[in-house]
Amino acid sequence: MPTGWSRLTRACSGPSFAKARRAAEPQAVRRPQDFTSRRRRMAVVRTLTTTRPKRPLWRCPKCGHRFVTANVWHSCGRYRIAEHFRGKPAVVRQAFNAFVGLARSCGPVTVYAQKTRIVIQARVRFAGGRPLGDHFRAALWLRRRASHRRLTRIESFGSLGYGHYFRLESPADIDRELEALMREAYDIGRQEHGGATGA
Ligand SMILES: [Zn+2]
Numbered sequence: 001m002p003t004g005w006s007r008l009t010r011a012c013s014g015p016s017f018a019k020a021r022r023a024a025e026p027q028a029v030r031r032p033q034d035f036t037s038r039r040r041r042m043a044v045v046r047t048l049t050t051t052r053p054k055r056p057l058w059r060c061p062k063c064g065h066r067f068v069t070a071n072v073w074h075s076c077g078r079y080r081i082a083e084h085f086r087g088k089p090a091v092v093r094q095a096f097n098a099f100v101g102l103a104r105s106c107g108p109v110t111v112y113a114q115k116t117r118i119v120i121q122a123r124v125r126f127a128g129g130r131p132l133g134d135h136f137r138a139a140l141w142l143r144r145r146a147s148h149r150r151l152t153r154i155e156s157f158g159s160l161g162y163g164h165y166f167r168l169e170s171p172a173d174i175d176r177e178l179e180a181l182m183r184e185a186y187d188i189g190r191q192e193h194g195g196a197t198g199a
Helices: 003-013 013-034 038-049 090-106 176-190
Strands: 110-113 118-121 125-132 135-142 149-154 161-166
Touching: 090 118, 090 125, 090 135, 090 161, 090 176, 125 161, 125 176, 135 176
Parallel strands: none
Antiparallel strands: 110 118, 118 125, 125 135, 135 161, 149 161
């Protein structure tokens, strides 16, 4: 039996676990009574539906980027957005600018460069991309599989949703449909509907 496992078994059957279980039991018994009076029931509903204040973001002291989780792994470094576009056609940068403009139209965002990509973040990252030859390969994080005339690939993130990749060759590729998808992605970026805990 591996040491880690036996330690785990001891922890689960030891006195501290039993104590923790006893402490948890009265709550479980008491809980149904919370629903006996209408007043208390409404109080519970209010608690469940009220948006809790969000934790302030952690700021990496080295690169200055902000994240939901402190000390989360990230591509730490200071890169310049302009470096990604060096030697690329101007229209690729224009497509990127239009994509960022679309993100900004949803609300406050931070845009920054990493080594291999550019990230667009509200509370969490929800969009981004990188220039690839003659186009900007834009990415959006969505809860569902969506379709769009410029969509080239969908990547599954499991229960968290799907990464969508778009081939943007010019600002003209930013249309109403992409705007609607950006709004969906921005909702994830704001963590309005929970689930987005990473960075
Ligand atoms: Zn950093």
